[in-house]
Amino acid sequence: MGRIEIELFTTLDLVGQAPGGPEEDPEGGFAFGGWQAPLLDEVAGAQIATAYEGTDALLLGRRTYDIFASYWPFQEGGQDDEFASLFNRVPKYVASRGTPELSWAGSTVLGPDLPTAVREVRDRHEHVKVVGSLDLVQTLLHEKLFDRLDLWVHPVVLGSGKTVFESGAVPTNLTLLEPPAPSPSGTVLLRYGLAEGTPRTGDMSEPGRGVDQDA
Structure with a gap:
């Protein structure tokens, strides 16, 4: 069985x-499209490139697929050749409520039972990357159908827009897989793995919890 790795x-x-x-x-009148561009630097760019090493399949929502399909097939041999070569080569699996015609070579529409279809993709490949695709990500988070979650957290607050964890998110434990990695712009890469169980609770007033008993 392979791994499903979400990149956001x-x-x-x-x-x-x-x-x-x-x-x-x-959608929703979002006014901040392109908020990442002023914050992208060479360190974060290198982190992103490293994150895609070993990728052998892409799992995409329909909107992200359409954006990618209009761009990446035309980029080989240019500035973005490394990513273009990868994205054009590997299979692309697309989550869609409709029956779209997919023109990008190597593209397949997933069946209506999305969790089952995603599990089949994971059984078929070693490293499946989910890129953007927030609506699809909501399903994967709800079903706990992922193995790694990479978050590049940028030093801006927008106050509106679709969020990673929408209302209805299920209680989930995650484990930090490596130390946070900052970039010069203030962006921080946080890499989490899915952990077993659900969040526990406690009482900070209990002896030894958050209070120095000798103070």
Whole structure:
């Protein structure tokens, strides 16, 4: 069985909508499309490139797929050749409520039973990357159908927009897989793995919890 790894760019208030450009996702009248661009630096760029090493399949929502399909097939041999070569080569699996015609080579629409279809993709590949696709991510988080969650948290607060954890998120434990990695712009990469169980509770007034008993 392979791994499903979610890659997301977010703000401090965990807005993940339309980081790449004004027209990426204006749903809901979102006014901050392209908020990531002024904060991208070489360190974060290198982190992103490293995160995609070993990728052998992409799992995308329909909106993200359409954006990618209009761009990446035309980029090989150019500035973005490394990513273009990867994205054009690997299979693309698309979550859609409709029956779209997918023109990008290697693309497949997932069946209506999304959790089952995603599990089949994970059984078929070693490293499946989920890029953006916030609506799809909501399903994966709800079903706990992921193995790793990479969050590039940027030093801005937007106060509106689609967030990584929408209302209805299920209680979930995560474990930090490596130390947080900052970039010069103030962006921090947080890499989490899915952990067993659900969050526990406690009482900070209990002896030895959060209070120095000798103070």
